Amino acid sequence: MTTKVPDAPPAADPRLKGGLGQVILATLASTAGFWAWMAIAPLQNIYAEKMGLDQGQVSLMLATPVLVGALGRIVVGALTDRFGGRKMFTGVLLAAVPAVLLVALAGSIGSFWLLVVAGFLLGIAGTIFAVGIPFSSAWFPPARRGFANGIFGMGMIGTAVSAFATPRLAQSIGYFPTHLLIAGVLVVMAALVWFFLRESPAWQPSRQPLVPKVKGALKLAVTWQMSFLYAIVFGGFVAFSTYLPKYLVTIYPDDVDAVGAGTRTALFAAVAVIARPIGGVLADKFGPKIISLVSLAGIVAAAYVVGQQPPEGVLTGFVFLLMAFAMGLGMGAVFAWVGPSTPPDKVGAVTGVVAAAGGLGGYFPPLVMGATYHAETNSYALGLWLLVLVGAAALVVAGMLRDARPAK
Template sequence: MAEAMKTASATSAVPDLRGGLGQVLLATVASTVGFWAWMLIAPLQNIYTTTMGLNQGQVSILLAMPVLVGALGRIAVGALTDRYGGRRMFTLVLLAGVPPVLLVALAGSIGSFPLLLVAAFLLGIPGTIFAAGVPFSSAWVAPGRRGLANGVFGMGMIGTAVAAFFTPRLLRLIGYLPTHGAVAGLLVVAAVLVWLFMRDSPAWASSSQPLLPKIVGTLKLAVTWQMAFLYAIVFGGFVAFSTYLPKYLMTIYPDQVEPVGAGTRTALFALAAVIARPIGGVLADRFGPKVVSLVSLAGIVAAAYIVGQEPPEGIVTGVTFLLMASAMGLGMGAVFAWVGPSTPPERVGAVSGMVAAAGGLGGYFPPLVMGATYHPDTNSYWLGLWLLVLVGAGALVVGGMLRDVRIRK
């Protein structure tokens, strides 16, 4: 009798995680919309350059602005998700992304670069959605499957590919203002769907710790800095190339690549990373996140070296960028599979926010560096690309020195 009661008590203590896959997929769809809004300016940069007479430096600053807020805002969003849950934070972030999208439309229609910079700064808000999704998705699965869950949720970054592919085409089809109105409408629809159908995991428990002490405490954890550094390379590189690749291709290969073609290539780059991300999570669940992260970093370094040689536009360039994106995707899945088992459960959201912020900041500086190191006489970005090679090699060394974790099934 006592044994039966103990068994029943143990069974009742296990949270019911049925329906978790559906919840993770809903979060992925919502994240896709948020990422589309976040990357709304990059596919249309050529229009802004032409109509506003922007130079390399101004374009670089414009592209970096959404990344900056999307990065720093993730720190607060991750910590707030620990307290208020994913459903509330997803809804809030999606709705808060509507005004910046409409402000971008206004700035572009009147040709005001200062207003466009302000709008680009605020457009980083929907980019913070990632920090809400990682703790939300992690709470819906058993510890041994969190690499897969975070990899599936991370596929929401396909919104960058959607932005690159569809935004210029929508512009041609329905016009500038209607295109931005459509994106704003999608944000509202996604927010309504989240509020109606998303629910927080029964395994999730609200953290009552105040925001500032929580952030300070998170900064004291070694895992925060270790994972932040690695993620700044893998995700930061992805964000940087997703925003700057159209500009890079049209500058280095002006006779072969036009705006729609550049958008298509950027979309394929993002798609390759999206597909590789859950694979990285699954491989990390099986073989450990350290080895997958090291393979990822080695691939990034090799691909960046080839790109740095600026080969002729064609098969070699296309394959190299796809391999680089795939390596970045594997690393993204592996690093966040590393975060969960290395972090106290009550701090997963806060640490995820910090790591995600580092990834965003990793994508903030490269466009600025590329713009600053561009050589107009030789039409070359070789110095910026060589810096990526060196930083990636340093991350490979650091990653090799970290302790691996084995994820409990």
């Protein structure tokens, strides 16, 4: 009787050596971009008091960068397929510099509408995510792309940096110098990317025109399926990262000040960032479907508890951190689902559309929260109940989809 010797696992592609270092550099670039993208949210109370803004105006101010950052990802993702990560990272970082300086000017002179325009331009920084996913994926074999995208996704820590550092810097060195510092970080990061980032040898530029490429991505069922799921997990993260300071100081005015709200928001973002690569690794091991289901179930449960508006304290903090962890798991799992389900030449375009859907998922909740706020009871319960219902619908949809295991 002959015993069949199992096939040896395929050897790693030697051309991809050094990929982790490249992804880490891309992650640092994303961190700078996310810090700039979220530059307005941590100082929203200063703007509201200085300019006399109501709930609707605050929501518009917070949502505008998110909207532009979302829609711009469609174009940026497709352009990354053509021009590569090095050029696109550099371009996005440098394009965000004037927007940050305009935010500084608008806040200094107290102009709400100039701040909205600045926020519109600031959305450019938020498109950086659509650059990094195809760039990182090209540096790793299919079976490890969940890990690679999870590492790159940790660039979301820029939201935590913004929430924690921006209000403290504004207090210590002043409002205008704080924005000069952010602009300087963007310039330095762009220089590092230009001189040290390199494309994966496995990457090949796509010469397909932009519009047909996006249309081709929109014709794929996976694009719409993953867009819906990502709109919940990433959209929820963006929404809470921008609106949580406002939520906390409104619901718990006697317990949380602006700096404290920023610290809690930074912790929320940090937990989601830590959970994202965990979600990617677990998706590589167990399949993205099961991890997505766990994520969505956690989001629904946490949103229900938050909707009960428990007293500020350990329970509230734990529930928000649970929600952040669930969202992070889901972000890692969804993009691990995208990779093996998408034709290689359309990864950037599909990534851009899915990332845009995630950004749009973060655009509407702040507007909804502002519109559904009940002043007499000081409650956002209706907006949170909508999150519960949408999350439950996503749970059903994810359960109906076929799992996708990456090729070994």
